[in-house]
Amino acid sequence: MTQTVAVLGTGKIGEALLSGMIRAGWRPSNLLVTTRRSERAEELHNRYGVDSVSNAEAAKRADILILAVKPQDMGRLLDELAQHVTPDRLVISAAAGITTASIEERLATNTPVVRVMPNTPVLVDEGMSVISAGSHATTDHLAAAEAIFGGVGKTLRVPESQQDAATALSGSGPAYFYFLVEAMTDAGILLGLPRAQAHDLIVQAAIGAAVMLRDSGEHPVKLREAVTSPAGTTISAIRELENHGVRAALIAALEAARDRSRELASGNG
Numbered sequence: 067m068t069q070t071v072a073v074l075g076t077g078k079i080g081e082a083l084l085s086g087m088i089r090a091g092w093r094p095s096n097l098l099v100t101t102r103r104s105e106r107a108e109e110l111h112n113r114y115g116v117d118s119v120s121n122a123e124a125a126k127r128a129d130i131l132i133l134a135v136k137p138q139d140m141g142r143l144l145d146e147l148a149q150h151v152t153p154d155r156l157v158i159s160a161a162a163g164i165t166t167a168s169i170e171e172r173l174a175t176n177t178p179v180v181r182v183m184p185n186t187p188v189l190v191d192e193g194m195s196v197i198s199a200g201s202h203a204t205t206d207h208l209a210a211a212e213a214i215f216g217g218v219g220k221t222l223r224v225p226e227s228q229q230d231a232a233t234a235l236s237g238s239g240p241a242y243f244y245f246l247v248e249a250m251t252d253a254g255i256l257l258g259l260p261r262a263q264a265h266d267l268i269v270q271a272a273i274g275a276a277v278m279l280r281d282s283g284e285h286p287v288k289l290r291e292a293v294t295s296p297a298g299t300t301i302s303a304i305r306e307l308e309n310h311g312v313r314a315a316l317i318a319a320l321e322a323a324r325d326r327s328r329e330l331a332s333g334n335g
């Protein structure tokens with residue numbers, strides 16, 4: 067961890083990553099951030115002890131640049147960086163949809179670019195980061211990205227052609243579970259439970275189910291069948307879920323997220 071890493075754009079995912087890197091043992095003196103507002107720079111300095119610099123300065127000083135701005139802001143960021151990034155730097159983009167090729171063509175020839183799709187559970191070291199090499203990135207560059215993102219969760223290498231699908235499943239994935247918890251908590255209210263209790267019951271059911279999925283090695287169908295007693299309560303609920311097309315809705319939802327990721331490749335909104 068002797069390299070210097072700059073996080074360019076420190077919104078939700080940029081800060082989540084920054085906080086995770088500090089927990090994983092990165093020294094604030096080896097980290098830089100860029101922000102659009104000076105109050106935000108001050109806030110991050112107070113919180114993490116990191117210095118804020120301009121994007122051009124970050125490109126000059128950092129070995130690894132993590133681009134964490136919105137896809138729609140990527141063009142402008144690359145304009146600011148283009149003259150300053152040399153091919154001995156590693157550029158990691160965390161932006162949905164943006165291809166490594168589109169970044170490579172804006173930077174000096176042979177600049178290595180790695181595309182990563184993390185998710186917000188990096189905040190609790192349970193992130194999933196899906197990693198792909200651009201055309202000039204070597205296995206050492208992939209390993210450098212894995213060292214950073216592996217400190218805050220799991221990593222998986224995929225061909226870049228699968229990144230839009232991975233974004234739909236994993237980058238956006240936590241939101242679907244929060245949405246379910248929200249809806250199921252409302253159901254608890256309808257059934258007469260106090261909101262706080264309904265929330266706790268659903269969250270613990272989610273945690274228990276997630277740990278069983280991760281640790282038991284069983285197929286989800288098997289785990290669901292173990293809950294579903296003959297003529298019992300669960301099957302009554304499952305019938306309603308099927309009646310309302312929840313399975314088809316999920317498939318369509320993730321397909322829409324994949325398509326949106328593809329659209330964002332143009333950098334347009």
Ligand SMILES: NC(=O)C1=CN([C@@H]2O[C@H](COP(=O)(O)OP(=O)(O)OC[C@H]3O[C@@H](n4cnc5c(N)ncnc54)[C@H](O)[C@@H]3O)[C@@H](O)[C@H]2O)C=CC1
Pocket residue numbers: 074075076077078079080100101102103121134135136137139142143160161162183184185186237238
């Ligand atoms: N939020 C999430 O769960 C995930 C987000 N991503 C990707 O991360 C990127 C950022 O997303 P969020 O953090 O959600 O957005 P955000 O809007 O919270 O953060 C973006 C930040 O970039 C800053 N910014 C924009 N242009 C800048 C520039 N030229 N120089 C310095 N800072 C600049 C903005 O002020 C803002 O603070 C997006 O490309 C998104 O696709 C990837 C995985 C998960």
Ligand SMILES: O=C(O)[C@@H]1CCC=N1
Pocket residue numbers: 162233237238
């Ligand atoms: O919603 C988005 O576009 C970003 C990318 C994955 C998660 N959040």
